[in-house]
Amino acid sequence: MNSVLKTCFVVALSLATLVGAAQADEFKLSNNQRISCSRGLSAGKLNTATCKSYAYLFNVKTSEYFRCQVTLALTRDNKEVINVQSDGGCTRKPRVFEADSNYSFDATETEPPNTNAFFGSGGYAIWASDNTAQKVRGCIIISSGLGSDISKCLDMTFQ
Secondary structure (H helix, E strand, O other): OHHHHHHHHHHHHHHHHHHHHHHOOOEEEOOOOEEEEEEEEEOOOEEEEEEEEEEEEEEOOOOOEEEEEEEEEEEEOOOOEEEEEEEEEEEEEOOOOOOOOOEEEEEEEOOOOOOOOOOOOOEEEEEEEEOOOOEEEEEEEEEOOOOOEEEEEEEOOOO
């Protein structure tokens, strides 16, 4: 009787674990990462190079996403590396769709401000689709240059 009770307990625990795993959120990394670097000259013949890269982490169940960025700055003279600094982190962004489902996602950003960004640091585009229905939403987010970003999303129509 004791072994039957233990077996039932193990089976119940296994089922609870499987149900919990099935309901767990799943995160995917965007496929469109970029890196941009800039160089600058400082007084005293110092050279500084700063590189930034970003990626997006997407919750395929809720359509919530995070924008992640890493930065590396290197300062050197003609003979040696003087200083290396790095920084980074992820910022939570709002959901693309209101309801939970099974979503796909990708994102891209404008180039650095000196190329084709008219306002501040530029912007980015988010594309998300529902894997269970013919539903695609495209969003463009740009910096207004006045403190807050401007974001507009549009549901795609199929003809």
